[in-house]
Amino acid sequence: MIEAELKARVHAPEAVMRQLDKLATARVEVYQDAYYDRADGSLERADQELRVRTVHGPDGRRTVLTFKAAAVDEASGSKPEHETRVEDSEAAHAILQGLGYVPVIAFQKRCRNYEFEAYGRQMLATLVKVPEIEGTFLEVETLVDEDEVPAALDDIRAVLAELGIGAADLTRETYTGAVAAQRD
Template sequence: MIEAELKARVHDVAEVTRRLDARAAGRAEVYQDTYYDEPAGTLEKGDRELRVRTVRSTRADRAILTYKGARVDEASGSKPEHETRVEDPEAVHAMLRGLGYVPVIAFEKRCRNYEFQALGRPMLATVVTVPEIDGSFIELETQVGGDDLRAALRDIRAVLGELGVEDDDLTAELYTDAVRARRA
């Protein structure tokens, strides 16, 4: 599956959140993301990602192992994505290190997630702040097959418009790159 996703800077977080609250109940979660690569940086050079994410919420904590392939749409940054929940994140960290992967960057994302249906698609909207990066963002995504990517991105763009997000606010910048730049 491909994660069809658009990300944008949010200038009026209160208004976007109000519009999302009208669609679905939001849930606050804190992500602790650790990205891995081979020592030579092979994954990043190939536009791929390997991540362990620990999600903390008031409901329950969970951990997810994610592999993202290279972008299939340069403008949006949409990538094939494969995820699985993991029972013991510390064991997964140890396995990855044991296989020769090294942690290359880790950071926190503070999120408010909304799941809803729009234009016949299940969508996940996430309002994001990363303490090390100025401003707030919205990510809007749906999972699709490759032949449906263009239509899905069109639908996502339409829903973002309904939320008050304009095309000029869209960005394909990765949080990993922004955090690295801030730390440099």
């Protein structure tokens, strides 16, 4: 499946949050993300990602191992995504390092997740604050087959427009890149 996704900088986060609160009940979670690469940096050069995410939320803690292949839509950065839940986060990190992957960057994301249906699709909207990056971001995504990506992105743009987010607010800036720039 492809994670068709658009990300935007939010200039009025409280207003967007109020609108999202009308669509669904927020799930407030803190993500601890750790990204890995091969020692030669070949995953990054191939536009691929390998991540261990530990989610702390009201229902406890869960860890997810994710691999994202290269983008299938250059404008949005939408990528094929493969995820699985892992029982032991420490073991996940140890396995990746034992296989030769090296930790590249780790950081925290504070998220308000909203799951809802729009335009016949299951959508996930996430308001994101990364302590090391100024501002608030909004990610809206849906999982689709590759041939549905253009139509899904159109539907996501429509949801964003309803939330007062325009094309000028969209960004391809990555959290990993922005956090790394802050740390340099």
